[in-house]
Amino acid sequence: MNDGLTRKRLGRAALNGAGIVVFLFAVFPVYWMVSTAFKPNDQIFTTEFIPFPSPPSLDHISRVFTKGVAGHSIWQYLLNSAIVAVSAVVLGAVFALLAATAVARFRFRFRTSFLILLLIVQMVPAEALLISLFTMVKRLGMYDQLIGLVVINVGLTLPFSVWMLRTFVAAVPKEVEEAAWIDGASRFSTFWRVLFPLVAPGLVATSIFSFITTWNEFAYALTLINDQGKYTMPVALQFFVGQRSTDWGGIMAASTLMTIPVLIFFLLVQRRMVSGLVAGAVKG
């Protein structure tokens, strides 16, 4: 046994120990959410520590679907959230792809001004525009309608989508397109048949990012929707909190169901998201 080796092993053990601590700190709240969702009420409202549900019960999960909250099954809220998020993402993707192609592929007079504009509007807190967008939506007769939320989420996610997507467009070698040009392809078919398939993975990543933002959006959904049947999931969640007692089992079941799609998407695009955020910001 030599000293260096032991020290190396000790160092490794310390690192792994730190890794476990970080893992537990990160995962525990999520675990606690899921585990509470599967506990019967007598294991929830207790001063004891019950690490996992024994036996697991599906009461809360089935209750939030059948009886629901605020008069509707949470299917309704999940559906509303999905309608808003998917519509906003599809619309936003079209606008973002066109604009990203313009700034990544062409040199034109106001290009730099447009990029600066994109940066500046990203600095404006969405919460600050809440009041004026509320009055605007109201004036246009889109208050209390999902379409209002769709439109607003397109606006809120677009600057970032363009910013992120342009790095993906710029990464496609120009020669590929020029080859198509030379073969006599039209402008549109070059875009559609050559550029689009190559940018598609980036477009998917960007769209997932917008989806998550829209799916999680709370402030606008809270102020622009009054009809309970049109609530999105984040807004519906707070109705589990009662005047005197909170339905912790129900709220944890609903939170878990709401987190699942986001978690899946996250694991899918994790790598691209980081490179898009940081690269887009650093390299410009």
Next chain:
Amino acid sequence: MTTHTSTAARGGGNSSAPARRPRQSPRRSSGLPDWVVPYVLLLPGLLVIAALLLYPLYQIIDMSFHKVGLAQIKAINPRPAEFVGVDNYTHIFESDLFWPSLRNTILFAAVTVALTLILGTLVGLLLNKLGKKMSMLVIVGIMAAWATPPTAQSVVWKWMFDSDSGVVNWSLNLVPTWLSELVFGVSDWSGHPWFNSTITIYFVFVVMVVWGAFPFIAVSVLAGLKSIPSELYEAAQMDGSGPFTTFRKVTFPLLKPVFSVLMVLSIIWDFKVFTQLYLLGGGTVNRDAFNLSLWSYAEAFSNPPKMGIGAAIAVVLTAILMVITFVYVRQIVKTEDDIR
């Protein structure tokens, strides 16, 4: 094109692929002149940004100088808003909510940004050192925290800090009574409330936001670390540099651009947190716990609504944020000019 011909001549034959791509694209099948294309592509996006971000920005400034109430925001026959000059601003600066909410906003952002960056960087460095399996495990774990929606985050943390059945009070009860008395001044944690006073609300709020935000910093720092050539570290090691010096002299300078971007992004995010505070503090009940965005919301959507005052607060918030992030925009614009 002269270059083209000369290359072909030097090549001595007719190669099927052109040796040099012509600078101008050779054929136009659509009628649009070249210079119009980028503007056409840009137009839809620009319209969206103008209608949904620029116009509202103008409108919020305009509203902050007007008295806007129920009669002005009706869908049918809205009455014109009365111009009140800077009254809304004097009102908010003289309000006894101004300093507390400004203080809450700034202190929260400062503490949270600092903690998030420190913890995130440490975890990023750790991930870089860990073995493959272990780092994979930790990455999956922090992804779970990062992916949790802000609303779900808030209810889970509220549940963990519940006074009667919360897991936090349970674990604090495990601390020996004399020690707990000495450190916290509380001997029995059963039923201890966390959401009654501003200080403890903000304590939970900070821990929760740091928990949700450090994964992004960690993964970004890790991506940056991977891009640093290992020769630099070998050289540093040969020169006898310890881990701390290596970080200060090698890692930090190289990752400086990454850190500055992460810092500005964190400031932007933490300066205006609305969702989590709204849910932790139980809506707009607890006025002492307001930050600027919650205060703005509370004024604008109170009964009766005071939209002009809410707008003025939003303008103040935006102005502060703009000043702080101005440096960042300038830096990016500078690099933008160098690129391509």
